[in-house]
Amino acid sequence: MIFQPAIIALLLASATGALLLAACAPYAVRVLQRWDLASGSEYQLRLERRTYLVSTIVAFVLAAQVLALLLFVFNADRMAVMFVGAMCAVGTLNANGFGFPALLAQIAVFFLACTWLILNHLDTSAEDYPLVRVKYRFLLAIAPLLAVAAWLQLRYFLGLKADVITSCCGSLFSEGSAIAGDLAGFPPGPAMLAFYGALTATLAVGAACLKTGRGTPAYAAASVLAFAVSLAGIVSFLSLYAYEHPHHHCPFCLLKPEYGHQGYALYLPLFGAAAAGLGAGAVAPFARVASLAQRAPALSRRLVTVSMVLFVAFAAIASLIILRSNLVLLDGNSPL
Amino acid sequence: MAWFARQKYLIDYTVASLLRRKSRTLGLLAVYALVIFLLASVMLFTHAVRREAALLLADAPEVVVQRMVAGRHDLVPGDYLERMGRIRGVQSTEGRLWGYYFDPVVQANYTFLVPREAPPAAGHAVIGEGIARARGIAAGDVLAFRGYGGKPVSFRIERVLSPASEIVSSDLLLLNEADFRAFFGIPAGKYTDIALRVANPQEVRKVAQKIADEIPDARPILREEILRTYESIFSWREGVVLVLMAGAILAFAILAWEKAAGLSAEEKREIGVLKAIGWETGDVIRMKAWEGALVSLSAFLLGYALAYLHTFRFDAALLAPVLKGWAVLYPHYRLAPVVDALQVATLFFFTVFPYAAATIVPIWRTAVTDPDSVMRS
Amino acid sequence: MIELAAVRKAFNQGRENEYWALNGIDLTIPANRVTVLRGPSGSGKTTLLTVVGCLARPTAGRVRLGGKDISGMPERFLTEIRRRTFGFVFQQYNLIRGLSAVENVMLPAYPLGPPHRALRDKAEGLLETLRLSHRRDSRVEWLSGGEQQRVAIARALINDPQVLIADEPTANLDTALSREFLGILESLRESGKTLLITSHDPLVTESSLAERVVNMRDGRIVK
Numbered sequence: 047m048i049f050q051p052a053i054i055a056l057l058l059a060s061a062t063g064a065l066l067l068a069a070c071a072p073y074a075v076r077v078l079q080r081w082d083l084a085s086g087s088e089y090q091l092r093l094e095r096r097t098y099l100v101s102t103i104v105a106f107v108l109a110a111q112v113l114a115l116l117l118f119v120f121n122a123d124r125m126a127v128m129f130v131g132a133m134c135a136v137g138t139l140n141a142n143g144f145g146f147p148a149l150l151a152q153i154a155v156f157f158l159a160c161t162w163l164i165l166n167h168l169d170t171s172a173e174d175y176p177l178v179r180v181k182y183r184f185l186l187a188i189a190p191l192l193a194v195a196a197w198l199q200l201r202y203f204l205g206l207k208a209d210v211i212t213s214c215c216g217s218l219f220s221e222g223s224a225i226a227g228d229l230a231g232f233p234p235g236p237a238m239l240a241f242y243g244a245l246t247a248t249l250a251v252g253a254a255c256l257k258t259g260r261g262t263p264a265y266a267a268a269s270v271l272a273f274a275v276s277l278a279g280i281v282s283f284l285s286l287y288a289y290e291h292p293h294h295h296c297p298f299c300l301l302k303p304e305y306g307h308q309g310y311a312l313y314l315p316l317f318g319a320a321a322a323g324l325g326a327g328a329v330a331p332f333a334r335v336a337s338l339a340q341r342a343p344a345l346s347r348r349l350v351t352v353s354m355v356l357f358v359a360f361a362a363i364a365s366l367i368i369l370r371s372n373l374v375l376l377d378g379n380s381p382l
Numbered sequence: 383m384a385w386f387a388r389q390k391y392l393i394d395y396t397v398a399s400l401l402r403r404k405s406r407t408l409g410l411l412a413v414y415a416l417v418i419f420l421l422a423s424v425m426l427f428t429h430a431v432r433r434e435a436a437l438l439l440a441d442a443p444e445v446v447v448q449r450m451v452a453g454r455h456d457l458v459p460g461d462y463l464e465r466m467g468r469i470r471g472v473q474s475t476e477g478r479l480w481g482y483y484f485d486p487v488v489q490a491n492y493t494f495l496v497p498r499e500a501p502p503a504a505g506h507a508v509i510g511e512g513i514a515r516a517r518g519i520a521a522g523d524v525l526a527f528r529g530y531g532g533k534p535v536s537f538r539i540e541r542v543l544s545p546a547s548e549i550v551s552s553d554l555l556l557l558n559e560a561d562f563r564a565f566f567g568i569p570a571g572k573y574t575d576i577a578l579r580v581a582n583p584q585e586v587r588k589v590a591q592k593i594a595d596e597i598p599d600a601r602p603i604l605r606e607e608i609l610r611t612y613e614s615i616f617s618w619r620e621g622v623v624l625v626l627m628a629g630a631i632l633a634f635a636i637l638a639w640e641k642a643a644g645l646s647a648e649e650k651r652e653i654g655v656l657k658a659i660g661w662e663t664g665d666v667i668r669m670k671a672w673e674g675a676l677v678s679l680s681a682f683l684l685g686y687a688l689a690y691l692h693t694f695r696f697d698a699a700l701l702a703p704v705l706k707g708w709a710v711l712y713p714h715y716r717l718a719p720v721v722d723a724l725q726v727a728t729l730f731f732f733t734v735f736p737y738a739a740a741t742i743v744p745i746w747r748t749a750v751t752d753p754d755s756v757m758r759s
Numbered sequence: 760m761i762e763l764a765a766v767r768k769a770f771n772q773g774r775e776n777e778y779w780a781l782n783g784i785d786l787t788i789p790a791n792r793v794t795v796l797r798g799p800s801g802s803g804k805t806t807l808l809t810v811v812g813c814l815a816r817p818t819a820g821r822v823r824l825g826g827k828d829i830s831g832m833p834e835r836f837l838t839e840i841r842r843r844t845f846g847f848v849f850q851q852y853n854l855i856r857g858l859s860a861v862e863n864v865m866l867p868a869y870p871l872g873p874p875h876r877a878l879r880d881k882a883e884g885l886l887e888t889l890r891l892s893h894r895r896d897s898r899v900e901w902l903s904g905g906e907q908q909r910v911a912i913a914r915a916l917i918n919d920p921q922v923l924i925a926d927e928p929t930a931n932l933d934t935a936l937s938r939e940f941l942g943i944l945e946s947l948r949e950s951g952k953t954l955l956i957t958s959h960d961p962l963v964t965e966s967s968l969a970e971r972v973v974n975m976r977d978g979r980i981v982k
Contacts, residue, residue: 103742
């Protein structure tokens with residue numbers, strides 16, 4: 047393991063988050079067994095009051111997760127200098143098999159925590175707390191995932207070994223651990239087609255969904271797809287335009303000051319759009335619950351709208367990057 | 383809009399409430415800022431040192447070749463220069479002469495070096511600031527050492543190196559080649575090591591590989607590897623110091639917990655009143671969260687600003703002995719100020735994050751005060 | 760407007776010191792009237808106030824407010840109802856020390872987030888009707904008992920509640936101030952508020968203001 051402040055900080059954060067949520071688990075079980083809003087007993091009152099603690103903790107874990115995600119990527123980028131062949135964060139994350147799984151697990155935690163908080167918001171807006179059991183079952187499902195994410199990150203950091211000078215023959219023995227730090231990506235033409243196609247399709251589904259009030263789960267699925275395709279698009283061609291370099295595919299360097307922090311302008315709307323889209327899908331089925339018959343559709347409409355606006359913002363920023371770039375990837379004969 | 387107005391009211395209330403309890407607030411703020419100050423000092427200092435080293439290495443040769451005999455350093459024969467010069471990709475080769483000398487007068491090691499350009503005149507030396515300080519000498523004075531074979535040798539000081547890059551030049555003593563060889567008794571045609579310039583960075587590894595193949599007793603060291611080693615050594619040291627400070631962080635988290643949990647009777651009553659007159663549990667939690675955010679932000683800015691001053695204005699007086707090299711002659715120099723986003727984020731996770739985590743439960747416990755408690759007392 | 764049916768309230772439920780403060784209360788509190796709860800201390804008057812005023816939930820029984828059953832509602836929603844429907848004047852006034860009179864009056868509106876200017880104007884208006892304009896920027900701990908109570912009344916009225924609840928309002932006042940307080944209540948009743956007061960002070964229970972007096976003992980209503 048590389049003993050380094052940022053790594054210690056990340057391990058501290060993930061362990062704290064996992065422990066906090068684990069501490070909520072017994073309470074979640076008790077809610078599932080003994081929740082009875084009709085009862086005026088002091089026990090029920092205590093349970094109700096504890097729900098405030100749980101939602102505060104989940105919000106805290108979510109906030110910490112967003113920051114930790116950024117720190118994780120930044121730190122990976124900074125550590126690239128320690129690994130032979132690693133040029134930036136991608137190389138560092140590839141330094142062993144746990145890097146990317148750890149990153150993906152953290153992204154998953156982010157989305158699940160967002161979804162939970164959206165459900166919580168819906169639930170606490172109705173006087174009978176109709177989703178209390180759904181929510182706490184969901185929480186019991188998230189808690190282990192958080193532990194898994196923490197474990198993956200730990201394994202990743204434990205497995206890192208810097209290629210330092212050895213006492214015998216300096217350089218060449220570190221060659222073995224060299225990394226092919228390149229996510230190849232698709233050819234830019236089809237990738238661009240897929241990118242704009244997926245975004246347009248998602249917006250179309252969203253528009254239909256707003257118009258008819260139905261098909262929100264389809265929108266959620268579409269926004270997850272658009273999220274994945276957008277990430278692939280960033281790797282395969284958007285990064286090239288941003289760096290104005292035909293072989294620099296890194297999705298993380300975009301966040302760096304050298305490239306004007308463009309990454310934030312791309313990722314914030316993209317993650318927000320996907321989270322809102324997922325949330326809309328999670329909320330929609332509960333229109334069947336009597337006390338949510340009005341609220342659930344209203345909330346899911348709002349989320350679909352927010353998600354669509356953010357997808358449009360993302361597409362606009364991506365297009366701006368492409369238009370402003372001096373790089374020419376596609377000539378007149380290309381498919382676009 | 384109402385949302386913003388609400389947050390503003392909550393902030394107003396919490397600011398007033400913090401000001402009403404000045405001594406408590408200041409106490410917490412002082413401890414909080416102190417923890418941040420300590421951690422930030424370590425981070426700013428190591429980061430600046432690391433950057434300094436990287437800047438220096440930027441001018442270093444791409445490859446340095448040493449000769450190993452029986453697993454130990456040995457002098458490099460001059461004909462290696464020519465053999466290496468023939469390897470494709472090598473732009474230039476240069477035999478370097480340098481070594482260490484222990485000065486019993488001040489109990490410190492000096493680095494003797496023959497500079498590539500503008501060597502001092504015969505019988506003259508150029509010295510680093512650290513030596514000048516330790517021996518209390520200046521340009522024009524005479525400095526005497528016991529040379530090779532025990533003969534006393536003296537040099538007249540030509541000048542003292544400028545303090546700009548003192549971290550490496552502090553213990554430096556520059557001689558010309560003839561004086562150096564005479565002083566240490568190194569025969570002509572032998573060098574301490576060889577520096578290679580390689581024009582194309584992509585070929586550096588290839589060149590090193592060829593050297594190792596053709597001259598089996600040569601040990602090539604790449605600049606990028608030195609950089610990598612520095613990076614991990616400094617990060618490692620920084621990490622060790624931070625872990626040593628973990629005790630401080632833990633103590634601080636406990637203090638935060640206690641401050642948040644051990645509300646005074648007066649404050650408990652206030653929360654009860656707020657609940658009774660129509661504040662909801664969530665409002666109280668938000669109000670307390672703002673309190674934490676304000677305290678954290680103030681402490682963070684204060685602690686960080688103090689650490690910045692400490693590191694860059696007062697030469698990290700408290701930390702330098704722990705974190706700088708092992709040499710006895712500490713460089714005495716100003717680091718170039720650097721603020722780094724990664725470090726700020728890391729610092730945040732070491733201070734604000736534990737504080738927030740430690741206060742969640744106490745805040746919640748306060749917030750769920752029975753709204754009817756004020757009527758029952 | 761407020762109906763209670765078989766309301767019971769326990770403290771320390773399930774423990775050895777379990778104690779039933781209310782033991783089957785059936786009561787209707789009409790709108791736009793003054794109702795006084797009378798009884799010795801420990802009779803459950805204050806607990807009844809907390810249940811009626813949505814400060815606490817009954818352990819058993821039903822509470823209806825304007826026809827809506829609120830007895831099983833989570834605290835989150837009870838609070839919402841409480842701050843729009845009820846204003847409280849506590850026996851100890853319970854003002855926040857260190858804040859000025861006008862700030863104290865504004866406090867209950869903070870979680871609603873009204874525009875600051877409007878809120879302040881309203882608070883100052885209330886203080887003016889209660890003849891406290893000259894004291895509005897004084898810290899509350901510097902005010903006299905009667906002044907503090909008037910600040911507490913202004914605070915209770917800031918969110919325009921339909922019902923004003925006062926717990927032993929004259930317990931800490933001399934006769935002159937008590938009469939002044941009754942005068943304030945009178946004008947509130949004229950403005951259409953519903954008043955619910957606990958008291959064992961004859962000055963209150965026997966005044967013409969007390970349209971209806973409910974006697975309590977041992978957590979029950981006695982005829």
